[in-house]
Amino acid sequence: MGSFADDVDGLTPHVNDPVRVRGWKPGVTHHRDRGEIEVNALRPNDIHGDDRSIIESLDIDLDPERWTVTQVRVWEQRAGSGEFCHYYRLREREAADFAAGGLRTEELIDLIRSPVPRRAPASTRPGTQLWSTGDWQVGKAGTENVIDALRRLPDRFEAAWREAGRPGRIVVIFGGDLGEGCSHFYPGMTFTIMLNERDQRRVVRELAWRVVARAIQLVGADHVEVAAVGGNHGEHRSAPGELLTDRADNRDVAAIEDIRWGMENHGDLEIGWHLPDDELTVCEEWEGVQVGIAHGHQIGKGLITSVKMNNWLDRQAGNRRPIGAADLVLTYHWHHFIHYWFGHRTWIGAPAEDDGSLWLAETAGPGEARPGSVTVDLLDGTVGRVRIV
Numbered sequence: 001m002g003s004f005a006d007d008v009d010g011l012t013p014h015v016n017d018p019v020r021v022r023g024w025k026p027g028v029t030h031h032r033d034r035g036e037i038e039v040n041a042l043r044p045n046d047i048h049g050d051d052r053s054i055i056e057s058l059d060i061d062l063d064p065e066r067w068t069v070t071q072v073r074v075w076e077q078r079a080g081s082g083e084f085c086h087y088y089r090l091r092e093r094e095a096a097d098f099a100a101g102g103l104r105t106e107e108l109i110d111l112i113r114s115p116v117p118r119r120a121p122a123s124t125r126p127g128t129q130l131w132s133t134g135d136w137q138v139g140k141a142g143t144e145n146v147i148d149a150l151r152r153l154p155d156r157f158e159a160a161w162r163e164a165g166r167p168g169r170i171v172v173i174f175g176g177d178l179g180e181g182c183s184h185f186y187p188g189m190t191f192t193i194m195l196n197e198r199d200q201r202r203v204v205r206e207l208a209w210r211v212v213a214r215a216i217q218l219v220g221a222d223h224v225e226v227a228a229v230g231g232n233h234g235e236h237r238s239a240p241g242e243l244l245t246d247r248a249d250n251r252d253v254a255a256i257e258d259i260r261w262g263m264e265n266h267g268d269l270e271i272g273w274h275l276p277d278d279e280l281t282v283c284e285e286w287e288g289v290q291v292g293i294a295h296g297h298q299i300g301k302g303l304i305t306s307v308k309m310n311n312w313l314d315r316q317a318g319n320r321r322p323i324g325a326a327d328l329v330l331t332y333h334w335h336h337f338i339h340y341w342f343g344h345r346t347w348i349g350a351p352a353e354d355d356g357s358l359w360l361a362e363t364a365g366p367g368e369a370r371p372g373s374v375t376v377d378l379l380d381g382t383v384g385r386v387r388i389v
Contacts, residue, residue, distance in 0.1 A: 176231025
């Protein structure tokens, strides 16, 4: 069976005498992160056939057993040849199976589940690599794309770990907003939710388990640590901005706590855990570097700026909060990558793994889909290379 990359590399739709039409041109767009292909083509014959007949008529070398047609649209204009312009969206069946007709949680779990490996490779080098990820927002519209990308996250992290020379310790950091929640976070939210809160937690737990399990496989359980902070979407709210319980009652932390329970009680895996109670930050030292972790929603509303961030950290230092003395500060929440220096202090804002946020894009600016997570190399008190994976 070929890979997605094998299938789509070099594909071009068959067109006759193509003439550009305003807002349309023949071609193929590949979306490897979500297993999709978009095709603009001239196709004068019937568009109401089954998936196989449509794929074969496009004259692109795809296996109809592995691909499904999820959208067909006829452009409003004709090309110079007199033929109508057409648009097609195709998706790998593995991704489409749980996208069509609503998500089926049991199939999602089966798709993403993997066993916890027990052995580490023999050769590693000194140092620590942070695997930092957040803003998955599983459960919103586009969840099928997010899950498809997150299934590949352990591979993306491992590639960065190998590129760094196989550091002997891995710290997995979950930065909050792993699930979407179901209400009270933005207008029209309940209309777009695809998974209820229980199913969101189950899917988040399975995906996060895969990341931790991969770290165990690479360096051994006794050289893996896990940290998590709660995001605003993990809060239990009775109305916008109003907590129904307290800050300790956060779904983001609870999902990672489920993993701790499973690994400690059923896997006998000696992992270091750094999970807050009602605190909104975690601060720990690795490789002589004081690392502070915060989701970011507590820093203030609106788009983040370096001035706003620096002022918040100064106030934390003035209140003798541990994160105020951090050498490296990791935040999330704003859905775009940030790398900034304040003297000796490094601030890294991780991008989101979600499928794009129209609400964030229209209210704050960022929010278009450009997903990713971050790794950071630490060695001998120094913050080293930062990678977007």
